[in-house]
Amino acid sequence: MGKYVEFITQDIRSGVMIIFICLVLICSVCLLDLWTGIDAARANKEKICSRPLRKTGAKIVDYFRLLLFFIMIDILGLCFPWYNLPYGAIIGTLGVMIVEGLSIIENLRKKKSHAAEVADMAVRIMECATPDEAQKIIKTIKEGVKR
Template identity: 40%
Template sequence: MLEYITTGNWDALVSDCIVRIMIILLSWACAVASSFIDLWSGVDTAKALGESIQSDGLRRTVVKIGDYMRVMLFLLMFDLLGAFLSFYVMPFATMLGALSIILIEGKSVIENSRRKKSNSANIPDVMRQIVNAKNIRESKEVYEAILKELNNTKANENN
């Protein structure tokens, strides 16, 4: 960018700035979107597990986005200074920061998905069966079903 300033190539300077700004805005938008996707995944998992959904999740998401944006501001400052170096052709720090946030949130979405698919989703049904057992025989059937499910889970984890 400095070479555009020294040579007076203002059209190239403006074009370069626009490209960098677009990349930065896209990076920031992807970082924020990944946080909201994680919120959506968490709410969906809580619903599937029969857990109550409270405003704490939304509050944590807003705080988390604020924390991410503070880090992204520091990375933006690095990119602004780097723009004057001839080899620093893109806002690499911002892109790396956004990629890191996306990976962190993606890991959280995967964890929510695993939690949703785990046997903890079956707990309310098991509890209902235990409470509704009318005699020893039905209680024994529920107990055997629980043992069978636990053995299946262990077998799946070993594979």
């Protein structure tokens, strides 16, 4: 009887450890997304406020709820002898990491694309033959910023 109890507790311990690692990974990728978003905003000289932090906190809670749903699927899977790992939690965490990874890539593109546009505009201003042409381009830029 002692062997069976030890086997079951070892199985539960490993499952709980995997679920804990999934929770830590979800927090990590959300904070990484926040970091890249703030970095992109700084690069584009946008105003940074506390809203992204609140949004990230809400996003982490929502992802934890989603992971709880997958953990319930894992609990149901314990009825099958071949279901020995929390596969649902692993798959759910992988999905969250993919979504947040795409968001991180989007933030990095946003950071680079605007920098490229600024450099492009500076080159266009410098290539102007007369000061009037440069003033027209600067006026166009200002109008675009006001929108």
